[in-house]
Amino acid sequence: MNVLKIYEKAPAKINLMLDVLHKRNDGFHEVEMIMTMVDLADRLEFSELPRDTIFISSQAGYIPLDEKNLAFQAARLIKERYDVRSGVHIHLDKKIPVAAGLAGGSSDAAATLRGLNRLWRLNIPDQELQELGAELGSDVPFCITGGTALATGRGEKLTPIPNPPQCWVILAKPPINVSTADVYGRFRSDKIVRHPSAAKMEEAIRNQSFAEVCGQMGNVLEDVTLKLYPEVLHLKEAMIKLGADGVLMSGSGPTVFGLVSKESKVARIYNGLRGFCKEVYAVRMLT
Numbered sequence: 001m002n003v004l005k006i007y008e009k010a011p012a013k014i015n016l017m018l019d020v021l022h023k024r025n026d027g028f029h030e031v032e033m034i035m036t037m038v039d040l041a042d043r044l045e046f047s048e049l050p051r052d053t054i055f056i057s058s059q060a061g062y063i064p065l066d067e068k069n070l071a072f073q074a075a076r077l078i079k080e081r082y083d084v085r086s087g088v089h090i091h092l093d094k095k096i097p098v099a100a101g102l103a104g105g106s107s108d109a110a111a112t113l114r115g116l117n118r119l120w121r122l123n124i125p126d127q128e129l130q131e132l133g134a135e136l137g138s139d140v141p142f143c144i145t146g147g148t149a150l151a152t153g154r155g156e157k158l159t160p161i162p163n164p165p166q167c168w169v170i171l172a173k174p175p176i177n178v179s180t181a182d183v184y185g186r187f188r189s190d191k192i193v194r195h196p197s198a199a200k201m202e203e204a205i206r207n208q209s210f211a212e213v214c215g216q217m218g219n220v221l222e223d224v225t226l227k228l229y230p231e232v233l234h235l236k237e238a239m240i241k242l243g244a245d246g247v248l249m250s251g252s253g254p255t256v257f258g259l260v261s262k263e264s265k266v267a268r269i270y271n272g273l274r275g276f277c278k279e280v281y282a283v284r285m286l287t
């Protein structure tokens with residue numbers, strides 16, 4: 001019997017700017033972020049199963065393969081909501097570092113919603129997939145369509161904007177685990193001296209000015225994570241010293257990324273970071 005197999009790519013996201021406006025009554029924070037995707041991706045393979053079950057496997061030994069996996073949760077949600085009685089085996093080829101601030105799990109969840117929509121021929125429009133995704137996590141709706149977007153609300157209200165000018169992105173993840181809930185929990189808006197501007201970042205992108213984009217980068221969550229984990233601050237300083245054009249922490253951290261326009265600089269920055277940080281990636285912006 002021929003088993004139907006389909007594939008989806010789940011790219012990592014970076015936050016070019018992230019501002020937190022205030023804490024809401026539901027415990028989430030109202031944010032303004034501009035997010036885009038980079039060419040560092042997990043690959044998901046979906047195969048039909050004869051039994052009505054969800055089975056997750058992965059080459060990575062360090063992620064949960066049960067109902068704690070966001071891909072499992074996405075599959076269960078779409079099955080329940082659309083009353084699907086078929087089973088699926090999802091194989092996750094993990095490339096995105098875990099708990100890194102790069103939305104690895106969220107992108108896997110989004111890829112699962114897209115993949116199962118195709119595998120089971122459900123014809124769910126993207127907007128409905130995004131609404132489903134919002135039930136799984138704040139970054140999931142953006143990961144459904146990707147591209148570049150302004151995200152507001154708790155991150156689920158999306159306005160697409162053009163892609164930033166193409167460049168290299170160097171990502172470095174220190175060997176620490178950062179809890180997103182903990183970082184938001186410790187955030188105090190009255191301590192923030194300079195808020196990054198979504199409007200100015202959007203304008204920089206619309207102007208396709210790489211220098212302006214670098215100038216408008218900012219993430220207020222750095223105020224929490226850099227104090228809690230000085231190694232993230234050191235990584236940022238090292239990347240600036242090595243010559244990256246714009247350097248920022250992604251999401252709640254701990255990954256730090258540097259934007260670099262000249263290819264000739266990439267190897268030097270990469271090798272300089274590899275001297276003291278094991279997880280370093282040099283990739284292109286996904287445009």
Ligand SMILES: C[C@](O)(CO)[C@H](O)COP(=O)(O)OP(=O)(O)OC[C@H]1O[C@@H](n2ccc(N)nc2=O)[C@H](O)[C@@H]1O
Binds near residue numbers: 103155
């Ligand atoms: C830091 C970012 O990754 C930036 O893109 C996102 O804002 C967080 O997205 P995420 O990991 O998908 O977050 P979720 O899984 O929805 O939420 C994890 C926890 O982070 C906190 N949280 C998250 C998003 C938000 N706008 N306000 C919050 O306070 C909440 O305590 C929540 O329980």
Ligand SMILES: Nc1ncnc2c1ncn2[C@@H]1O[C@H](COP(=O)(O)OP(=O)(O)OP(=O)(O)O)[C@@H](O)[C@H]1O
Binds near residue numbers: 064069101108
């Ligand atoms: N498919 C998955 N891939 C990676 N982690 C997963 C997955 N499913 C569940 N997890 C769990 O989710 C937690 C967060 O992992 P993830 O890589 O999504 O974090 P993140 O990059 O910080 O996300 P975000 O940027 O959205 O906050 C980890 O503790 C991990 O064990």
